[in-house]
Amino acid sequence: MTTTAERPQLSPGATSLDTTVVTSWKAPIAFGIFTLIALGLAVFAPRAGDTTYRWSQESDVIQVPDLVVPAQQALWAVVALLAVATLSSILRVRSKRRIPLWLVVVFAILFMFGFLTWAGAGSSLPMIGLLFGSLSLAVPLIFGSLAGVIGERAGVVNIAIEGQLLAGAFTAAVVASVTGQPWLGLIAAMVAGMLVGMVLAVFSIKYFVDQIIVGVVLNVLVTGLTSFFFSQVLAPNAATLNTPPRFDRFPIPLLGDIPIIGPVFFRQTVIVYLMYIAVALVFFGLFYTRWGLRLRAVGEHPQAADTVGINVNRTRFWNVALAGAIAGLGGTFYTIGSGIAFNKEMTAGAGFIALAAVIFGQWDPIKATLAALLFGFASNLQNTLSVIGSPVPSEFMLMLPYVVTIFAVAGFVGRSRAPAADGKPYIKS
Amino acid sequence: MKLELRGITKRFGSLVANDHIDLTVEAGEIHALLGENGAGKSTLMNVLYGLYQADDGEVLLDDEVQHFAGPGDAMAAGIGMVHQHFMLIPVFTVAENVMLGNESTKALGRLDLAAARAKVAEISSRFGFHVDPDTLVEDLPVGVQQRVEIIKALSRDARVLVFDEPTAVLTPQETDELMGMMRQLKESGTSIVFITHKLREVREVADRITVIRLGKVVGEAAPTASNAELASLMVGRAVELTVQKQEPTLGDDALVVEHLTVVDPIGQLVVNDVGFTVRRGEILAVAGVQGNGQTELTEALLGLQHRVQGSIMLDGTELIGERVRTVLESGVGFVPEDRNEDGLVGEFTIAENLMLDRSEAPPFVRFGNLQRGALADFARKMVEEFDIRTQGIDEYVQNLSGGNQQKVVLARELSRDLRLLVAAQPTRGVDVGSIEFIHKRIVAARDAGVPVVVVSTELDEVAALADRIMVMYRGRIVGIVPGDTPRDVLGLMMAGETPAEGAAA
Numbered sequence: 001m002t003t004t005a006e007r008p009q010l011s012p013g014a015t016s017l018d019t020t021v022v023t024s025w026k027a028p029i030a031f032g033i034f035t036l037i038a039l040g041l042a043v044f045a046p047r048a049g050d051t052t053y054r055w056s057q058e059s060d061v062i063q064v065p066d067l068v069v070p071a072q073q074a075l076w077a078v079v080a081l082l083a084v085a086t087l088s089s090i091l092r093v094r095s096k097r098r099i100p101l102w103l104v105v106v107f108a109i110l111f112m113f114g115f116l117t118w119a120g121a122g123s124s125l126p127m128i129g130l131l132f133g134s135l136s137l138a139v140p141l142i143f144g145s146l147a148g149v150i151g152e153r154a155g156v157v158n159i160a161i162e163g164q165l166l167a168g169a170f171t172a173a174v175v176a177s178v179t180g181q182p183w184l185g186l187i188a189a190m191v192a193g194m195l196v197g198m199v200l201a202v203f204s205i206k207y208f209v210d211q212i213i214v215g216v217v218l219n220v221l222v223t224g225l226t227s228f229f230f231s232q233v234l235a236p237n238a239a240t241l242n243t244p245p246r247f248d249r250f251p252i253p254l255l256g257d258i259p260i261i262g263p264v265f266f267r268q269t270v271i272v273y274l275m276y277i278a279v280a281l282v283f284f285g286l287f288y289t290r291w292g293l294r295l296r297a298v299g300e301h302p303q304a305a306d307t308v309g310i311n312v313n314r315t316r317f318w319n320v321a322l323a324g325a326i327a328g329l330g331g332t333f334y335t336i337g338s339g340i341a342f343n344k345e346m347t348a349g350a351g352f353i354a355l356a357a358v359i360f361g362q363w364d365p366i367k368a369t370l371a372a373l374l375f376g377f378a379s380n381l382q383n384t385l386s387v388i389g390s391p392v393p394s395e396f397m398l399m400l401p402y403v404v405t406i407f408a409v410a411g412f413v414g415r416s417r418a419p420a421a422d423g424k425p426y427i428k429s
Numbered sequence: 430m431k432l433e434l435r436g437i438t439k440r441f442g443s444l445v446a447n448d449h450i451d452l453t454v455e456a457g458e459i460h461a462l463l464g465e466n467g468a469g470k471s472t473l474m475n476v477l478y479g480l481y482q483a484d485d486g487e488v489l490l491d492d493e494v495q496h497f498a499g500p501g502d503a504m505a506a507g508i509g510m511v512h513q514h515f516m517l518i519p520v521f522t523v524a525e526n527v528m529l530g531n532e533s534t535k536a537l538g539r540l541d542l543a544a545a546r547a548k549v550a551e552i553s554s555r556f557g558f559h560v561d562p563d564t565l566v567e568d569l570p571v572g573v574q575q576r577v578e579i580i581k582a583l584s585r586d587a588r589v590l591v592f593d594e595p596t597a598v599l600t601p602q603e604t605d606e607l608m609g610m611m612r613q614l615k616e617s618g619t620s621i622v623f624i625t626h627k628l629r630e631v632r633e634v635a636d637r638i639t640v641i642r643l644g645k646v647v648g649e650a651a652p653t654a655s656n657a658e659l660a661s662l663m664v665g666r667a668v669e670l671t672v673q674k675q676e677p678t679l680g681d682d683a684l685v686v687e688h689l690t691v692v693d694p695i696g697q698l699v700v701n702d703v704g705f706t707v708r709r710g711e712i713l714a715v716a717g718v719q720g721n722g723q724t725e726l727t728e729a730l731l732g733l734q735h736r737v738q739g740s741i742m743l744d745g746t747e748l749i750g751e752r753v754r755t756v757l758e759s760g761v762g763f764v765p766e767d768r769n770e771d772g773l774v775g776e777f778t779i780a781e782n783l784m785l786d787r788s789e790a791p792p793f794v795r796f797g798n799l800q801r802g803a804l805a806d807f808a809r810k811m812v813e814e815f816d817i818r819t820q821g822i823d824e825y826v827q828n829l830s831g832g833n834q835q836k837v838v839l840a841r842e843l844s845r846d847l848r849l850l851v852a853a854q855p856t857r858g859v860d861v862g863s864i865e866f867i868h869k870r871i872v873a874a875r876d877a878g879v880p881v882v883v884v885s886t887e888l889d890e891v892a893a894l895a896d897r898i899m900v901m902y903r904g905r906i907v908g909i910v911p912g913d914t915p916r917d918v919l920g921l922m923m924a925g926e927t928p929a930e931g932a933a934a
Contacts, residue, residue: 017903018698019696290532293529304517309530
């Protein structure tokens with residue numbers, strides 16, 4: 001009657017199914033669009049002159065020579081290379097092969113090089129300043145995304161990062177102004193962030209209120225409170241309450257003298273150095289310690305954690321509180337980290353970009369940090385280009401970090417896997 | 430260790446899940462706890478394990494009263510549990526799962542993975558398991574995952590081990606191996622509580638049997654008791670364990686599936702080049718361990734899967750690429766695997782659920798308006814015909830028992846003019862009385878000339894219903910064999926071994 005079609009020998013011990021590649025035209029289409037943009041710049045807005053990439057500052061001990069490229073020729077070369085990459089991605093998808101990550105990275109760097117060369121034609125690009133600023137702007141994003149990673153790995157979506165950053169910035173400014181001690185401001189900021197985290201934890205873990213709603217409400221609450229205190233209390237008494245001292249830049253000897261790397265990474269403030277330590281600690285802790293094992297267990301399969309005697313809700317509570325403290329620390333960048341007085345809503349959505357970095361970084365502290373750096377770069381590009389007088393309207397450049405966020409999250413969200421119990425309250429019967 | 434439960438009572442609202450249950454398990458004994466789905470077996474064990482707090486009664490170990498505030502206390506006292514739904518974290522390795530909650534650390538608080546690996550290896554070799562401590566649990570077959578659960582319990586020096594429906598996910602061969610392990614554990618002095626609703630297993634391995642029904646202990650039995658005796662104790666009345674059915678009257682080929690392939694979002698071929706034919710008046714049973722592509726196959730038949738290649742011809746019409754509505758209108762009846770997820774809306778009444786897939790046209794809807802009268806008449810008729818035990822047609826479906834819920838689904842599907850019936854796990858979570866009824870209705874549909882595809886992981890059900898049996902393994906067809914194929918042959922096929930006499934039937 002019926003026979004099965006011819007069938008290769010089955011091996012009973014094998015654990016995986018046969019697979020095929022699910023082809024997606026996302027990458028070739030995106031490549032094509034960016035290639036056309038580059039082509040459009042070359043054809044419709046040609047720029048004469050050379051672009052100078054400056055890799056050293058005058059004060060540096062070791063000077064790296066400038067890189068000078070003729071703008072129009074370089075742009076055409078980039079367009080040609082981009083076209084080759086696009087073509088190869090089309091061929092790969094058609095022959096059912098995956099687009100390797102390195103191709104995406106090379107494509108992005110090429111495009112960026114082409115764009116910078118075009119935008120900077122006739123002037124010189126301070127690369128150290130561009131990268132240094134990118135890192136600085138990424139600092140609150142990185143602290144925020146660490147807070148996000150910890151919260152979500154434990155199973156609580158931390159939408160309140162924005163509020164925690166803002167609370168940290170506000171508290172740091174006030175405490176540091178009053179005491180004159182930036183370190184006290186830093187500690188106060190952590191406490192403030194932790195308190196916001198604890199409110200989130202109590203409502204979402206103990207009372208099972210929807211985590212997203214509590215988070216959003218907290219953001220609104222913190223924005224409202226800090227704005228109120230700013231206009232009613234801080235503004236009239238700015239000299240005593242809102243003149244925070246700043247952490248000075250502290251170049252690390254030797255490391256700070258390395259060409260390019262030194263000035264970018266090792267002539268920063270103590271908050272940036274704390275950020276390096278925090279990233280390393282969270283990474284190590286998450287994957288190599290008991291704390292991390294239990295934290296991840298609670299976020300993946302809370303019931304399994306419960307059956308081996310781990311108190312799920314207590315674990316979640318303290319980790320959400322810890323995440324709040326880390327985000328609060330990130331908030332100090334805005335005030336005592338930069339020596340700027342507190343201002344209304346000065347975090348400007350950084351908490352949400354940090355949240356995007358968490359997803360883009362696939363809930364991994366290192367990858368989330370890299371994602372945050374990318375967003376920092378996108379933000380700082382605008383500053384640099386407006387200084388050298390680029391032809392791109394600054395409003396357009398201001399959009400850039402958000403555009404990068406949307407594309408990054410849309411492009412990657414399907415490929416990564418969130419912790420299985422992320423956002424779900426653990427209700428014991 | 431001797432375990433004693435005295436007068437355990439546990440209520441959930443007005444429902445009494447455990448009503449003064451007494452149970453004694455002697456050291457080195459395998460004690461089977463037999464009962465239907467929903468009889469209260471799992472609740473009782475969750476009380477024992479500290480997951481639930483009993484409203485009344487006490488737990489004694491070696492005659493000492495215990496107070497368990499949580500599973501941690503129960504484990505410390507020497508109780509281990511192999512859960513029905515494994516309590517393992519899929520993205521952790523075996524060693525990480527075994528050490529979780531009981532971690533030893535090195536300097537700087539680093540996890541001592543080497544110690545955990547050594548422990549896994551030591552217990553594995555003691556019981557002849559073959560488990561690699563560094564594999565991710567999600568990459569292991571379910572049989573091995575269960576061993577990880579056992580290792581996890583033993584690594585905490587469990588001396589009372591509870592197995593909660595351990596065979597539900599296993600092939601018959603794996604079940605036999607599990608029985609062997611249980612005997613071995615018993616030899617080493619471990620007391621075992623074995624929870625199940627499968628009579629055959631109980632008689633094979635248990636030293637003593639306690640039967641519970643509706644939350645109460647209804648009797649004890651010796652392993653020598655017959656299946657019929659155990660079944661009537663369990664259900665409370667005499668039950669027919671086999672389905673009476675005539676030889677099939679075969680008609681033309683109705684459903685012809687060729688080279689059907691279903692790809693999941695990450696590119697795995699969950700159904701891999703499957704081809705079969707079902708004739709009118711025939712039941713084709715699809716057997717296999719859960720998760721070998723049966724779910725995706727039934728969903729593909731209904732048009733619920735997206736990445737599908739090949740051909741599904743029903744009475745000469747291609748169904749692939751059609752919308753679900755078109756497939757339904759062409760006469761396909763579908764009993765989904767998970768009725769609460771895909772088959773019913775719990776907050777709707779019985780009547781409303783009965784018209785879920787008929788909301789487009791008369792008699793139930795005219796000019797966009799519900800015809801309440803027509804619906805009520807129809808619903809009353811169905812409740813009567815399908816023996817749905819309920820207060821009335823306006824009862825919410827979520828308040829019905831599993832068996833009655835399934836009858837609502839079946840009534841809806843069978844009351845249409847069917848040209849194909851696809852029933853996935855038609856009796857999962859259904860009481861024995863309803864199983865009888867559902868099986869009879871499926872056989873009646875087949876006798877009326879409807880081609881039927883039944884997917885089941887229970888070999889008893891497959892044997893009771895099938896005219897032919899198709900066994901699936903890792904998305905492929907291992908073979909299609911006659912309905913009276915012996916259990917052990919099917920068991921081997923479910924583990925992926927092609928039967929010696931060839932795949933044709």
